[in-house]
Amino acid sequence: xxxxxxxxxxxxxxxxxxxxxxxxxxxxxxxxxxxxxxxxxxxxxxxxxxxxxxxxxxxxxxxxxxxxxxxxxxxxxxxxxxxxxxxxxxxxxxxxxxxxxxxxxxxxxxxxxxxxxxxxxxxxxxxxxxxxxxxxxxxxxxxxxxxxxxxxxxxxxxxxxxxxxxxxxxxxxxxxxxxxxxxxxxxxxxxxxxxxxxxxxxxxxxxxxxxxxxxxxxx
Numbered sequence: 001x002x003x004x005x006x007x008x009x010x011x012x013x014x015x016x017x018x019x020x021x022x023x024x025x026x027x028x029x030x031x032x033x034x035x036x037x038x039x040x041x042x043x044x045x046x047x048x049x050x051x052x053x054x055x056x057x058x059x060x061x062x063x064x065x066x067x068x069x070x071x072x073x074x075x076x077x078x079x080x081x082x083x084x085x086x087x088x089x090x091x092x093x094x095x096x097x098x099x100x101x102x103x104x105x106x107x108x109x110x111x112x113x114x115x116x117x118x119x120x121x122x123x124x125x126x127x128x129x130x131x132x133x134x135x136x137x138x139x140x141x142x143x144x145x146x147x148x149x150x151x152x153x154x155x156x157x158x159x160x161x162x163x164x165x166x167x168x169x170x171x172x173x174x175x176x177x178x179x180x181x182x183x184x185x186x187x188x189x190x191x192x193x194x195x196x197x198x199x200x201x202x203x204x205x206x207x208x209x210x211x212x213x214x215x216x217x218x219x
Contacts, residue, residue, distance in 0.1 A: 001052060006062075007117020009070045011080045015117060017064045020051050024058035025128040025214050028121075029207070031064065033086050033132055033173070035071020035078070039190040039199055040133030046200045047207060057215050062125070068114060077102055083112050086132075087171040090119065092180060094171040105171050122177065129214045130177050130185040131207065135194070141165045141187040143178025148217075149210035150186055156206040165189075186210070 006017035031044025044065035051063065066072050070080035078084050087098075087105035094109040106112060110119055129146055140150045140161045150161045165187065169175065178185035190203055 001055065006064050006067075006121065008113050009068075009080065010083075010113045011070050013069050015064065015067060015069055015114065017062055018048060018051070020055040020061045020063070021057060021059045024060060025217060025219050026125055027059050027061045027129045027131070027211065027214060028125070028127040029061065029063045029131045029133065030067045030173075031133045032066040032068050032072045034084075034134060035068045035074060035076045037077075037135040037192075038072070039135035039192065039194055040188070041066055041072060042196045042199045043133050043188075043190065043203050043207070046204045050204065050208075057211055059211060059215050061211070062121075062127075067118070078104065079112055079114060081106070081112060085112060085114055086173055087169070088112050088115050089171045089173060089176040091171050091175045093168075093175065099168075109171060119176075122181070122183065126181075127177075127183055128217070128219055129210075130173065130183055131210070132173050132185065132187050134187060134189050135192045136189040138191045139165065139187075139189040141174060141189065142185070143174035143187075144182065144184030146178070146184035146186050149184075149213045152209040152213050153186070153188070153206040156209060157202060159189075 002019045006015040032041045083106040090109040138159045142150050174185045177183035
């Protein structure tokens with residue numbers, strides 16, 4: 001395991017990440033993209049704890065447990081600049097227009113330091129699978145060729161698999177990676193306000209099952 005600085009927040013705080021493994025398909029797991037969705041952070045930190053103790057996958061896995069650190073520290077969806085990081089990525093459909101203030105995408109695409117670091121990392125590493133841990137209505141929103149991994153998760157969680165989350169999401173990670181750059185992406189919407197013990201007991205094993213699928217694919 002190697003810990004490294006993934007980037008900086010808009011307030012200059014370090015975004016830390018861990019890398020596990022040196023061979024096999026590349027995987028990125030993000031927690032805390034929205035700072036008020038603590039369920040994803042719980043899952044990511046539980047994965048971190050498990051991987052520090054033992055990592056046996058033939059994968060090159062990068063884990064960012066708390067991507068939007070400024071938002072998590074404040075308990076706010078957006079970053080310290082008031083930008084929704086999952087509407088700020090430079091997708092073909094990015095727009096400065098916003099239906100609700102909580103989705104504010106910034107004045108221009110990729111304006112935020114957090115996303116600049118993410119875009120740079122993605123351009124260099126080009127992962128075979130991205131899992132972004134959120135919380136909302138229970139759902140696995142898939143973009144790109146990751147249905148097998150989603151089915152592995154669904155077998156344990158009984159979550160519905162959908163190619164659309166149900167409303168427009170310009171500037172989101174699923175579009176940027178999964179639809180536009182062939183980096184399949186699962187936006188994993190854990191049930192909101194779920195007991196942390198259930199997150200650790202059910203959803204962490206489900207993610208591990210998905211990783212087994214990616215591990216056994218031929219790239």
